[in-house]
Amino acid sequence: xxxxxxxxxxxxxxxxxxxxxxxxxxxxxxxxxxxxxxxxxxxxxxxxxxxxxxxxxxxxxxxxxxxxxxxxxxxxxxxxxxxxxxxxxxxxxxxxxxxxxxxxxxxxxxxxxxxxxxxxxxxxxxxxxxxxxxxxxxxxxxxxxxxxxxxxxxxxxxxxxxxxxxxxxxxxxxxxxxxxxxxxxxxxxxxxxxxxxxxxxxxxxxxxxxxxxxxxxxxxxxxxxxxxxxxxxxxxxxxxxxxxxxxxxxxxxxxxxxxxxxxxxxxxxxxxxxxxxxxxxxxxxxxxxxxxxxxxxxxxxxxxxxxxxxxxxxxxxxxxxxxxxxxxxxxxxxxxxxxxxxxxxxxxxxxxxxxxxxxxxxxxxxxxxxxxxxxxxxxxxxxxxxxxxxxxxxxxxxxxxxxxxxxxxxxxxxxxxxxxxxxxxxxxxxxxxxxxxxxxxxx
Numbered sequence: 001x002x003x004x005x006x007x008x009x010x011x012x013x014x015x016x017x018x019x020x021x022x023x024x025x026x027x028x029x030x031x032x033x034x035x036x037x038x039x040x041x042x043x044x045x046x047x048x049x050x051x052x053x054x055x056x057x058x059x060x061x062x063x064x065x066x067x068x069x070x071x072x073x074x075x076x077x078x079x080x081x082x083x084x085x086x087x088x089x090x091x092x093x094x095x096x097x098x099x100x101x102x103x104x105x106x107x108x109x110x111x112x113x114x115x116x117x118x119x120x121x122x123x124x125x126x127x128x129x130x131x132x133x134x135x136x137x138x139x140x141x142x143x144x145x146x147x148x149x150x151x152x153x154x155x156x157x158x159x160x161x162x163x164x165x166x167x168x169x170x171x172x173x174x175x176x177x178x179x180x181x182x183x184x185x186x187x188x189x190x191x192x193x194x195x196x197x198x199x200x201x202x203x204x205x206x207x208x209x210x211x212x213x214x215x216x217x218x219x220x221x222x223x224x225x226x227x228x229x230x231x232x233x234x235x236x237x238x239x240x241x242x243x244x245x246x247x248x249x250x251x252x253x254x255x256x257x258x259x260x261x262x263x264x265x266x267x268x269x270x271x272x273x274x275x276x277x278x279x280x281x282x283x284x285x286x287x288x289x290x291x292x293x294x295x296x297x298x299x300x301x302x303x304x305x306x307x308x309x310x311x312x313x314x315x316x317x318x319x320x321x322x323x324x325x326x327x328x329x330x331x332x333x334x335x336x337x338x339x340x341x342x343x344x345x346x347x348x349x350x351x352x353x354x355x356x357x358x359x360x361x362x363x364x365x366x367x368x369x370x371x372x373x374x375x376x377x378x379x380x381x382x383x384x385x386x387x388x389x390x391x392x393x394x395x396x397x398x399x400x401x402x403x404x405x406x407x408x409x410x411x412x413x414x415x416x417x418x419x420x421x422x423x424x425x426x427x428x429x430x431x432x433x434x435x436x437x438x439x440x441x442x443x
Contacts, residue, residue: 002215002219003065006068010066017053018050020067020068024114024164025047028114034142038157039114039116040086040116041081041115042115043113049112050069053067064233065109065222065223067111068111069112070106070168071154071159071166072116072117074118075200076103077099083201085122086151090201101197102200108226117167118134119169123172123175124300124323125150125151125322126149126151127386128149128150128152130153135153136154137157138183145373146372147182147377149371149390151175152171155167155179156169156180156182156183157183159183159185159213160184165215166212169212170200171189171209172203173391173395174398176212180213180406185215186405186406186435187213187405188213188217188221188404190209192401195228197210203304206299206303207300207398210227212227216439228428236430237433238437239434241441244434245277245279245280246272246277246278246361247279247280247281247362248281248362248363251284252284253364253393261368264409264412267412272363272438275440280359284351287348292344293348297326297330301329302333302334302337302338304327306330312324322383349399352400360434363420364393364422365393366419368390393420403422403423405420405431419438
């Protein structure tokens with residue numbers, strides 16, 4: 001159920017928050033469930049918190065999201081719990097003494113935390129594999145066993161399998177939007193500065209952002225309002241697509257698309273045009289700098305290495321070797337090279353802003369392929385190649401410091417394919433309004 005439908009059911013007395021929480025637990029524990037791989041730990045006070053939500057609703061003090069079950073990526077501090085970031089390196093760390101700002105805002109809105117969701121260790125991959133806690137299988141074709149996408153892997157599966165109504169993830173180069181696209185969901189990356197990162201284990205301080213994964217644009221918009229501290233918890237009304245112009249980004253993001261993704265993308269664009277949207281080709285020459293920016297780990301390797309250096313010195317053997325090798329690209333730390341990339345990124349942002357002035361938003365394929373099987377990534381060459389391909393397209397919005405949302409294209413392929421809308425920096429609510437209309441058109 002979408003958040004709006006679930007909220008309506010609660011307000012009509014058709015169900016209770018405690019019933020919803022109980023259902024979440026039943027789905028986690030169901031035979032053949034992915035629950036044990038989806039959550040690293042459950043909230044031990046889940047039922048108690050749900051009862052409290054029911055009391056708030058009965059007293060008329062609830063918000064539009066009171067009682068909604070939410071999963072939280074294992075990067076956010078929750079008071080009394082150890083934040084492990086999908087690793088075993090941190091499992092013996094002291095419990096957090098306070099909630100991260102994101103968790104505090106979710107609780108203040110009356111949402112009920114189901115547990116902390118599984119993820120790629122330290123959020124450093126777009127595939128979602130985790131050798132410590134297992135990899136939750138994509139809900140599509142579980143017999144084959146496909147990747148869920150990452151790094152917010154458990155976040156997406158918690159929503160597809162009804163263990164949570166919505167999930168909170170992070171997005172440094174697509175870590176909300178990749179699993180959403182591969183699992184047939186909506187994933188939203190806000191402008192990074194809109195949501196505070198206090199109490200969050202960082203990957204890249206320049207690129208990290210915090211966003212929701214849900215069944216609909218409205219789900220993501222409601223939760224985004226909470227995360228960003230908006231005055232009102234609401235979803236913006238859809239904007240009529242007729243009269244708007246979208247720029248179809250034709251360079252960088254359309255190279256090497258898998259045939260099924262390319263066909264689904266064209267179908268999605270036709271559906272948007274049928275709804276009245278004007279689509280024009282857009283070439284951002286500013287993106288010619290992307291290859292230099294992301295080469296050899298890009299900005300992330302420098303910022304990740306600074307945080308991980310003391311841990312790698314004493315506990316390197318406990319890291320996922322694939323994650324450790326990427327972090328170690330930042331050794332030795334080269335401040336001059338890092339500053340060159342910072343300045344290059346800023347020039348790219350400024351140039352892209354000028355180049356896209358004549359369009360209302362930008363459209364791209366979310367990722368270049370559908371979900372591959374977990375088995376196909378056992379060899380290191382396949383893992384590295386696939387990971388780089390998966391991160392390429394969604395990483396554009398992070399580098400340009402813009403909000404972006406991925407929407408599924410229903411019926412376009414046997415496996416889910418996502419279409420991305422990218423807005424202007426700090427134009428998040430406008431983008432969500434456009435996305436609500438586009439979601440309907442894509443149906």
